[in-house]
Amino acid sequence: MDYLPDDNSRYKDVEYWDERYKTEQCYDWLGSFSNFKHLLEKYVKKDESILILGCGNSSMSGDMYSAGYRSITNIDYSSVCIGTMSARYSDCPGMTWHQMDVRQLCFPDASFDVILEKATLDAIMVEEKTPWEVSPKTASFIHQALTEVSRCLKPGGRFVSVTFAQPFFRKRLYARTEYNWSIKHHSYVEGFEYFVYIMTKGEELSLEDAALERKLLEDTKSPPTTIVTTQNEDTEDFLCNIDL
Template sequence: MAHLPDDNSRYKDVDYWDERYKTEQCYDWLGNFSKFEHLLGDHVKKEDTILILGCGNSSMSGDMYRAGYHSITNIDYSSVCINTMRTRHSDCPGMTWHQMDVRQLSFPDASFDVILEKATLDAIMVEEKSPWKVSPQTTAFIHKALTEISRCLKPGGRFVSVTFAQPFFRKRLYACTEYNWSIKHYTYGDGFEYFVYVLTKGEELSPEDAAIERKLLEDNEATPISITTTQRDDKEDFLSTINL
């Protein structure tokens, strides 16, 4: 595949993405919007203000706009991506595009009803080598991102995370009283399951999820498992080689 990097660590390199976006037209990690659209109806309203993190050149923003979601803000850390997508969707009033780091969102507190990411947090994990320990650098990166996401959500707002990561691992990231949200999850996919997590700002963790947080606080060294998959939908397989 023309855009496949020599090493998975390149997925964290903005220069790699800048070069890729100069020629690649569209790529959808974990399937396109139609694959999980049915799950969003109960959680995302057409009139909601929506922020999409790490939008890339995915068709998702355009598909959501055509489905009636017209207040969409998109961010990505690649300027090439943002410039290309802004031009491509110039005929979509209410859709905006900004170069931005997910760890430092340039929006006021309580700006959005919904914040949505699809495989963006998965990509942050590409350099993790051990199935038993997430590096302090990655842990800090994700914590900064989730703190910013929580800050920018309105009371009652929803963070929607679309990922290949199973609840055993992903709840270890999300089950944190500091973020001030509850956690629900759903699945989609034929043959291989993907996961949609819906985290609602201002709701308490369930007793089960609160127990996860307590266990992690008690255990200074959490031991995440390695997820091995036989996923074939994506031609690029970095997701199946990340030790989560």
């Protein structure tokens, strides 16, 4: 594939994405919206306000708009992406596009009913070597992003995270009392099993997830030396190399 970088670390560089978006028309990480539409419809109403993090050039926003979701705010840190997508969907009232960092969302508290990300957090963790222990730098990045997500959600709002990461690993990032949300998850299959996490603002962690948080805070043991990984069939290889 022409857009594959020489090194996975480049997935974190805005310069890489700016250059890629100059020529690439569309790419949908983890499959298209139609594959998890049935799950989203359970948690997101058509008239709710939606923020999409790291929108990229995915068709997801347009597909959601066509499905009846008409209040969609999109952000990405690539100015090239935002310029292209804004022009592409200029005839869609209620669809807006903004260049923005997920760690510093320029919206007031409690702005959205739903915040959605698909593979954006996965891309942030491209250089992680083990699912058991995220590096301090990446952990800080993720924490800043999730803190902003929680801040911008309305009471009862939902954070929807679509990822290839299995619950055993991804819940380690989401199960924190300070985010003030509960966690549910579902999965869908498109040649490979992907996961949809639903975090609901204002609900408490389940007993199981609260216990996980306590364990992570207390556990000082070294990670296992043998880690079972899964292979991913997505054409972009960074998804094959991390299991977070």
